[in-house]
């Protein structure tokens with residue numbers, strides 16, 4: 319028995335395959351119900367708290383996109399996965415401090431959580447050594463509550479207004495403005511949250527026609543997010559099992 323972190327036990331592989339089949343069926347059904355093409359929706363497997371061996375196993379099952387929310391965990395995991403010869407697309411989906419930008423741009427292909435002008439600029443500088451621009455999504459605060467993550471759609475605030483954030487990304491040659499991301503606020507019905515997000519996204523695309531990605535929906539609400547136009551769903555527990563910690 320090797321203790322390489324990239325080995326996965328057969329029973330775990332079967333568990334992941336079953337979870338994946340279920341989630342794929344849910345996404346296909348949701349697309350059919352919404353009259354959308356299945357190819358419009360990318361599933362991101364959110365592997366936070368789970369080992370790199372799970373990422374490798376998911377990749378072998380055809381998962382191409384992986385999401386993480388903490389740099390400290392993600393950096394090591396991405397290195398282990400690369401050492402196993404596997405190269406999924408890494409999506410950074412968590413709140414990001416500026417002093418972590420340098421680390422994140424080394425492994426991430428997409429950052430979903432750009433919610434301030436200062437963070438956009440830190441990422442732009444950090445991404446200077448990359449071969450390709452870093453794809454960046456502006457994270458939107460659906461309830462407009464300041465301080466809980468997310469740029470504010472109806473605010474001209476120079477640091478946290480959505481349009482100033484988008485402009486900071488769009489004008490950086492090292493970044494590519496790919497679209498918007500949001501999390502349904504606690505206490506909001508997902509219907510109401512994603513309907514509001516769809517309005518924000520429509521107005522946003524009128525100004526930024528190339529920014530078509532809409533990252534919304536998790537294990538509990540992905541069907542509703544797909545109905546309201548999500549192009550990326552971020553699925554953790556429905557795929558990998560319940561996490562022991564709440565994050």
Ligand SMILES: *Cc1c(COP(=O)(O)O)cnc(C)c1O
Nearest residue numbers: 364411536537552553554555565
């Ligand atoms: C953890 C996390 C997810 C996945 O949540 P599940 O409910 O486990 O599917 C999605 N998005 C973000 C930003 C997360 O932190």
